[in-house]
Amino acid sequence: MKAVVLAVATILVASQCHGSEYEFYPLELRSDGLTVHYPPEVWCPSWRLAAEAHNYINWKTVPQKCAEYVESYIQGDQYDSDSKYVNQQAYFFAKSIKRNENDVFIFSVDGTVLSNVPYYSKHGYGVNPYNATVYDAWVLKGEAPALAQTLKNYNNLLSLGFKIVFLTGRTVDKKAVTEANLKEAGFHTWEKLILKDPIAYNGQNAASYKAAERKKLTKEGWRIVGNIGDQWSDITGRNVGLRTFKLPNPMYFIA
Amino acid sequence: MKAVVLAVATILVASQCHGSEYEFYPLELRSDGLTVHYPPEVWCPSWRLAAEAHNYINWKTVPQKCAEYVESYIQGDQYDSDSKYVNQQAYFFAKSIKRNENDVFIFSVDGTVLSNVPYYSKHGYGVNPYNATVYDAWVLKGEAPALAQTLKNYNNLLSLGFKIVFLTGRTVDKKAVTEANLKEAGFHTWEKLILKDPIAYNGQNAASYKAAERKKLTKEGWRIVGNIGDQWSDITGRNVGLRTFKLPNPMYFIA
Incomplete structure (x- = not known):
């Protein structure tokens, strides 16, 4: 039937x-x-x-x-386990690197270090169309929790002596709330927090904005050792780094 | 307990x-x-x-x-379903392209168009270490069946008017058996079948061999529209094509 x-x-x-x-x-x-x-x-x-x-x-x-399916994936063990596996690979790779003073790991923010599951759990886990206004209001509350597996990896990478760069599609007007949210969630230190200048990057998608910012980092003398994001637009294009790591995110796609 | x-x-x-x-x-x-x-x-x-x-x-x-887990994945519906999904995406992409006469789709051979599941099912589905001698003996029998979802996609791409290039890590001495096996499995036509010259590519891994052959194709005037493989070494590096498609293969990794 x-x-x-x-x-x-x-x-x-x-x-x-x-x-x-x-x-x-x-x-x-x-x-x-x-x-x-x-x-x-x-x-x-x-x-x-x-x-x-x-x-x-x-x-x-x-x-x-x-x-x-997506709800039970996110709320069950599989999402955490999948995230753990990828973070582990990033850590094992970091351990294999002869580190220099100018070495950085790049992390994306939303969906990578800060979880937006509390938001998406109230908006259909990605089934509902994206609503920038409602999403931004949630971001501005500054209450996003850490993604636990990424926080562990972040601490491990710091212990190895790597510097951290956060490269986010959040716009520069969200700097204060992002800094506060990162610290509240357990991410206490970073070399740079790069937010998007909506004028400079007017009309450019996440992939080209992030590639341009990575190019700047490289020109400043940083070596991008690892690059960790939940979107392919975090880790494709030029200057992606020695290795890239795609964290799971079945709730949305950012070009 | x-x-x-x-x-x-x-x-x-x-x-x-x-x-x-x-x-x-x-x-x-x-x-x-x-x-x-x-x-x-x-x-x-x-x-x-x-x-x-x-x-x-x-x-x-x-x-x-x-x-x-791998055995039941391969033998159950999920492997076929996963393969189908990826092949569909390649076909939908092909349909969206304004085709030129010099447009090609590249397919890898083993694990992409020809199935080596009959071999791996007798060798632990990838748990056993790779044995080149035993594997080659199996290849030389020329009895690999088509991967059904790729065969459908191949026929669909031909119907759209695209030309097909097979680019394989099999060495040139296996040309005749590969041609016969492809035809027997239902792949009756192709623009090129590129096999590896072990002297020219001595010491080079699959990724650099395939990138070099793709560069040649581009220099000859072909436009690589799509590039479909079961290994990341099929679809990374230079001249990968407008889009790449990674078919599932949890049984082995080729660098």
């Missing part, structure tokens, strides 16, 4: 909704004559993996049918 | 086995005093995700404790 309902729903949606083509692979072109639509418990992990590995890009919202 | 056994085993292994540090995050440096070791059903998905998203690199074998 479930299968029948799904099939009918699929046909209905497919015939009405041009924008949802990612779910409806060209039926007319398939060589085997079969049409397999995996159920959400299989399809949603594929969607998440594709997003995490940069195969599925420029997406606007979490698919409605993956709402529960 | 399980937890106690795990803890004891962990201490024993940690004290004896320096090479397994990826499992034993710096206990002495952790800020919260807690030591959480996730069980394999949580840890193995984190390991796989980290490998797929290029966070965990240069690994030699699948961790023993993930042997069953």
